[in-house]
Amino acid sequence: MPELSTKQKIVSVSIQLFNEHGLANVRLQQIADEAGISVGNLAYHFRNKEAIVCAVHEELAGEISEILSTYRIFPNLLDFDNQLTKYFGFVQQYAFYYVDCVEVDRTCPEIVNFRRQHIPKMISQIRKRFDFNISRGLIRKEPRPGFYDTLAESIWVLIAFWVTQSLARGKALPLHQQNFKEAIWNQVYPHFTDKGIAEYEQLILPLFRATAP
Numbered sequence: 704m705p706e707l708s709t710k711q712k713i714v715s716v717s718i719q720l721f722n723e724h725g726l727a728n729v730r731l732q733q734i735a736d737e738a739g740i741s742v743g744n745l746a747y748h749f750r751n752k753e754a755i756v757c758a759v760h761e762e763l764a765g766e767i768s769e770i771l772s773t774y775r776i777f778p779n780l781l782d783f784d785n786q787l788t789k790y791f792g793f794v795q796q797y798a799f800y801y802v803d804c805v806e807v808d809r810t811c812p813e814i815v816n817f818r819r820q821h822i823p824k825m826i827s828q829i830r831k832r833f834d835f836n837i838s839r840g841l842i843r844k845e846p847r848p849g850f851y852d853t854l855a856e857s858i859w860v861l862i863a864f865w866v867t868q869s870l871a872r873g874k875a876l877p878l879h880q881q882n883f884k885e886a887i888w889n890q891v892y893p894h895f896t897d898k899g900i901a902e903y904e905q906l907i908l909p910l911f912r913a914t915a916p
Contacts, residue, residue: 710748712738717755721799726806757811763797774828791883794866801867830855841899861887881914
């Protein structure tokens with residue numbers, strides 16, 4: 704694996720420190736010390752902490768865009784499960800982005816516009832999964848208009864904030880992926896048809912058994 708440049712190392716170390724201590728609590732001196740450089744060297748690459756956060760944003764924006772691009776690669780429930788794996792890794796890697804979301808938005812205004820673009824796309828993809836699996840006979844038809852729209856938003860909340868609420872209850876990173884996935888699949892399971900339950904038990908449950916904590 705190629706050695707990180709100084710700029711890349713600063714970004715990597717900053718993400719680690721932001722996750723551990725919170726965005727507001729991390730000083731440039733801490734970042735420099737952790738990166739093994741002087742504050743002057745750090746300032747050569749980033750004039751302040753806001754510039755570092757914006758650089759982190761560029762990195763995470765590319766990652767979330769890649770995850771969104773993996774929508775509907777497989778024509779079965781594994782497609783969503785695979786995407787959940789990617790979401791879990793992303794949220795763990797950038798936990799501060801959700802824990803300190805208000806502070807992050809104030810620090811780097813570009814993030815506000817980015818959130819307003821990718822969050823609706825995430826929710827839309829989840830909603831479309833209900834329609835797709837209704838057409839496959841795996842999900843029951845909507846019990847009333849707008850029901851699955853609301854459920855899609857609730858699932859997005861779980862994806863985005865399951866890790867942060869776990870941290871708020873005193874759990875430490877890394878958290879276990881299976882618990883994250885079960886929390887989300889449990890929102891979907893009551894709406895499966897018999898055919899949906901059969902596919903879930905065939906494709907998804909064995910993955911849980913294989914990765915049980």
